[in-house]
Amino acid sequence: MQLKNVLFLIIFSIAVCPAKSKNLKSFKWKIKNKIVGTLLVPSGYKLHNNYYGEGIFTSLSYKDSSEIFLHFGGDISLPIVRDDIIVNDSVSNKCGKGRKGLLKNKNLYWREDNHPCLINIGYLDVHPEMKIEFEKSIDSFQTSVRCN
Secondary structure: OOHHHHHHHHHHHHOOOOOEEEEEEEEEEEEOOOOEEEEEEEEEOEEEEEEOOOOEEEEEEOOOOOOEEEEOOOOOOOOOOOOEEEEEEEEEEOOEEEEEEOOOOOEEEEEEEEOOOOOEEEEEEEHHHHHHHHHHHHHHHHOOOOOO
């Protein structure tokens, strides 16, 4: 009987308590010294900015190949994430539209949120043990951009 109780407690704690998260740090997304938005991100990223005629594509890449992407501007095909994906969830809310799921033939996760005012954010190639961290990160996004 005691063994069943111990097993129950172990299974319960795994199901109820999320994996301990790394420290999320505040990231200010800037375009030419103007803050476009802020979000909390896992530490240890390498920042890449690609300015093009009608906007900017920013990525925060991690050593395990996962990445957070932020896009502001026009002249881009949506959705950004579209090749070799399985869509598990599609949502519409006050912030726009979002999709998330698994990459085909991989046990890696992706998410993309298309906000009003030409803002698109998401993550790609995220390992299962880091999914909660990256979900919190995208959920924390706040923008200072005003839509007309």
